[in-house]
Amino acid sequence: MAVKSETRRITAKDYRVDQPIDWCPGCGDFGILSALQQALARLGLEPHRVAIVGGIGCSGKSQYHIGAYGVHTLHGRLLPYATGIKLANPELTVVAVGGDGDGMAIGAGHFVNAGRRNVNMTYILFNNEVYGLTKGQASPTLPLGLQTKSLPEPNAQGRVNSLMLALSAGFTWIGRGYAFNVRQLVGLMQKAIEHPGLAYLDVLQPCPTYNNLHNKDWYAGKDRGDRPRVYALDDEDYDPVIAEGADEETVVAKMGQVIGKAMEWGDRIATGVFLENRNVSTFEERLGSRSPSYHKHAPALRPIADAEGRSLADLSDLFAQTSVTRKPGGEA
Amino acid sequence: MSSEQTDSLAWRVGGPQGSGVDTAARIFAGAAAAGGLHIFGRREYYSNIMGRHSYYDVRVAGRPMTCHSSVVHVLTTFEEETLVRHAISTGEGGAIIHDVESSDVRLDRITFLDERVVKDLTAYLGERDLPPTTAGVLEDARRRGVEVFPVAYDQITETLAGDILFKPRADRALNTIAVAVSCALLGYEPEYLADALKWIFGGRQEIIDLNVKAVELAYGYVKDEFDHGRLLHRMRPVHGTEPMILVGGNEAVAMGKMAAGLTFQTYYPISPATDESVYLEAHATVPLKNGGEGAIVVVQTEDELAAVTMATGAALTGARSATATAGPGLSLMVEGLGWAGMNEVPLVVTAYQRGSPSTGVPTRTEQGDLLFAIHAGHGEFPRLVLASGDVTEAFLDAAQAFNYAERYQTPVIHLLDQTIARTTQTVPPFDVGSIRIERGDVYVPPEGDDVRGPYPRFAVTESGVSTRPLLGQRGGTHWLTGAEHTEAGQVTEDPVIREQQLEKRARKLALAAREIPAEHKLAVYGEPQAAFTIVSWGSNKGAILEALERMSAAGIDARLIQVRLLWPFPREELAPILEAARPLVVVESNHSGQFAQLLCGQTARQCDHLVVKYNGRPMTCGELTRALLDIHRGTAEERIVLRNPYE
Incomplete structure (x- = not known):
């Protein structure tokens, strides 16, 4: 959810930063940024x-090139940092950006538990499998048995979906x-x-x-007559929405649909919105x-002291609950 | 209150976990408090849900006390294990109350009694020609001048059940019956017990009525069977006591945080820290003096890594934010601590020490994390470490920690331990009015719409403190990073900027050392000019204060210097005071004397004697006084280990 500017038009220029970028030429990160x-x-x-909020790795450098508040955190910990920021000041728009190693290996526990909370924020995973x-080195999203060029042996660990x-x-x-499809992105x-x-995302x-x-050629299907491997769900009859109040049967069907699309790989790789579930409360709610x-x-905005710095907290009820001086009978 | 050695009464109750030992202790403490008496309570228990032995000490007196007693005056038991473990701690003139059914049980038949205890007790009894049974234990107690009171609990609950009540329901009043037998033997009026029952079972009239009936039956039983009892120890109400609250260490810290304006707390469950967060969660809507209310967000995270980083994220937005953990959790939090130090984030970490390393003795006490707290993390960054000596200090320090964190824009570790966490005592209501909230150098956005970042968040200043924009403030945008950075927070490896930023951060620690008043760094108790000097920190304070009283009664002048700010170490303030110290005695609850090492490193003054305890149980004034008297006599070794095999 977003708090929009009422006073002037915001353009992408407002978000650009005059800083040299040290990603390799041809890196997909440029498109994402x-x-x-x-x-x-x-x-x-x-x-x-x-x-x-960035993680560690090439992707975690993105926030240095965005003229907002940029928080470069620890490897794998971007989601808890982002959660703390968002819960303490829900008026902020919080976007976490991290790599696949960051999110699916060292940060996998945070990923799973962030899902349980459903805090109103966005996590963008820069997924390059290494x-x-x-x-x-192989990341947790590299399929089993593949050998990218730095690997001394084929990948011996399976791929997490x-x-x-x-x-x-x-x-x-x-x-x-x-x-490389910035418009869709x-x-x-x-x-x-x-x-x-x-x-x-x-x-x-x-x-x-x-x-x-x-690589770019593989996704574009250069090896198979220029038939791209990636396709858009928008081009198919795919409805990702679970409406508020949806019945159990609908929820199960929609979830099953996500699994079906998520398991596609190789010759057909779906892009687009897989799921939009409006049937779950947010953590803030x-x-x-x-x-x-x-x-x-x-939490970030609550007054805690008066002008003289005296505490606004009134603990008298708590003290009364633990008071033992009066005869405790009845009134305490 | 009367007793041969002391003006207080030490009451102990024990039993399997889950059997209501806590409730029994609360009823006894509540009854004593209802009669205007002061209370010092402490709990010992296993890492277990049901069945293992736990016990609760409640010491009562007409004046405040600061520690528990190793000598028990009245031991209240329902089963064999408590009887066997604690009979030996019951002193001459004391009393043991036990189930008549437990009168003759073999030690090796008691399920959870450690082999070591069975072996030691068997040998002890054998030396006295007594059998390795409860009968032997009780006979030994009688020979030592302890009164033994066998109680037919079953008979009392049978009567309580009568014709109308299901017997197991009446059995649930067993705790009350045992407490009531104690009170009757001590000559304490039953009406105070009735008050306590109303207080504890508030509103549940049926339960109150049943328990009040149980009290009547117990008092009648004592009158009939023991002719009202013949105890030397008596418990009498005190009138005109000032208002008191009965609180524990975890609650005190929680209340201190609430008073300080905490709005965000994270935790991962761990003993003995969890109760603090659960208390906060239960009181997450705080009434405010301006008539409104304020929320505290309490998040149970997936691990301590998330706990520390989530709390840090919240602190970046300006929320007063904290996390609470114990030693093993602090180990996991270290990387987050370094990030907060590097990014100058005001983060409060409440760290309860417990028996370590690794899982250690998780429900027992220790002060083994001092040097860890001071040094935790790779590289160098400033942090403040403060340690509370008692429940009231725990409240005040919990509040003050936020002022330090925000003034110096760096993590503050508030060190406590299991002893304070598990202490429940009567204290005057905490003085919220004495707390002043200071938010440090926070950015104020200028008027107007056109102000834009980046803001030099890490501007190099003389004090080391730079103006801190909160995430969300107009014109304050900047970058935060664990990497070395420029004033605006962009990554740099430039050697000059590296030096400037490292020095800037370090200057904040020097600033804290200069600014924080001496009275917040250390406290002196006893005879301020005495040569006999004890230096200590944390929860040992309680035992030392009472030991000082006993030494004074023996005509020995001594003083305690309690160090409350451990880092930056109050070198300048301590060094002159220590010049006249003869002997210099360091007292702490760990094996290696971590504080003594720190003191020596910081002041070049080696202690003359080191008194340590590391069996997982808190020090008592009795054992400590013996050690101090030995030192005074000149008969003590340099290193003295306090031991008690029956705690």
């Missing part, structure tokens, strides 16, 4: 109301884009950010330096139902 700048601008978000910055993991963890918006990012809940992002197998004042004053 450009798409994110455009998406934020199209949503009319003022840069100071946006926090981009650890680029450490020179091309991040879309299915997101589904079972409880992400309420699941999508996939392709780094901008739209997907806009939808992901606008979705009221936790959104997961898997972006297929060829690493030109270390992933010699799933759950907090608000526990303590309605959460919506009135978020």
